[in-house]
Amino acid sequence: MKSAPDLTKVLLVEDHRVVAEGLWALLDEYDDLTVVGWADSVAEAVPMTEQLDPEVALIDYRLPDGTGAEAADRIRALDPTVAVVFLSADTSDAALLAAVEAGASGYLLKSAGGDEIASAIRAAAAGETLIPARTLMEVLARHRESTRVFAQQTERLESLTSREQEILALMTQGVDNRAIADRLTISYATVRTHVRGILEKLDARSQLEAVAKAAEWGFRPAQPDPTAETNES
Template identity: 90%
Template sequence: MTSPPGLIKVLLVEDHRAVAEGLWAMLDDYDDLTVVGWADSVAEAVPMTEQLSPDMALIDYRLPDGTGAEAAARIRAHDPGVAIVFLSADTSDAALLAAVEAGASGYLLKSAGGDEIAAAIRAAAAGETLIPARTLMEVLARNRESARLFASQMERLESLTSREQEILALMTQGLDNRAIADRLTISYATVRTHVRGILEKLQARSQLEAVAKAAEWGFRPVTHPREEADPS
């Protein structure tokens, strides 16, 4: 069935039935908008697009079989003319960047009101970009800083010698220096020397802080060969 001229056809991609039904009822209150269908997964998004030829898709970011970004990318691969607006509870920078990379014109939170959502749909259907350049630049800057910080953390962990890694692993198990010395059959003074090296490389002021940083940075304790051989 052909829609009246000027009527914007909307496809909902939302896995929660109650939310989808609420959005459908809300958008039907606007004379220039019509919801033509509802997909509840990434897998359903393209077949529904093929069947219904919507002007735009209003997509949740978290879907049961993937992300809204995947759904958006598949929809636009099938029909680049379909405008995309995300409506999600996910406030993370990663979600916003993934949405932009998938071709989204806008990204709204689920706390948005009906008029705001309707306005975003109209703007996206008209080819407007709703994500301010300043917001995107700030997100990209935070993303670069996070990547730089992660690289620095990995570099510090990788700078530990094999013995330092072994001792740090025992520290994460709660062993003190004397217990570590006994476990590794090395002197207490040698353990202290290695611990000082660990603290320096991790820029930690205490062994507790070193253990906390190691855990936060994803350090995976290695199993000492003697522990593997111990039948008990």
């Protein structure tokens, strides 16, 4: 029989019953760990923390009413001494960064074995950080680069004039240049001039590439400008 004073108390925060029951049974096999409760949502995690006083919260990242990072934030706002370990199927850099920002001690994938999970819980309870500094630095570097690239893409899209956005929107619908000219009541030569401007601003070699980039970058055409010229030559 387990000796209560030596136990590390664990709260499970997991919305899938079968997973929670499996984890409960798994952790109950370790003499120094005990699961004190199970919450299936962000909202339920806080009152259960207050009621059960766990030392470690083992949290899934995807929950029905928010993220595990939100649950961790609320739990640690209530009791900063509760250590948090994430157990998730989400492998994204965004999830890991959110977990770190929420004060997580560790971030494990659901493919982890029982001994790995138990060791992570013990280490977290002892105040150790299980996310290697190198891994975090690599994730931060990728995040900075993706942020920089996204900013460049946004800047390129925002550099398009209202007329260029109109024409690009028609291009994405598969409308050819002559049909664009007819639809906008402008000359074919004017359409070609605008298309060249679009290709230059999006750094595209063809209209097809411009359309592909616009779609990838989340292009949303601006509302038609009532002051735009309608009789360009």
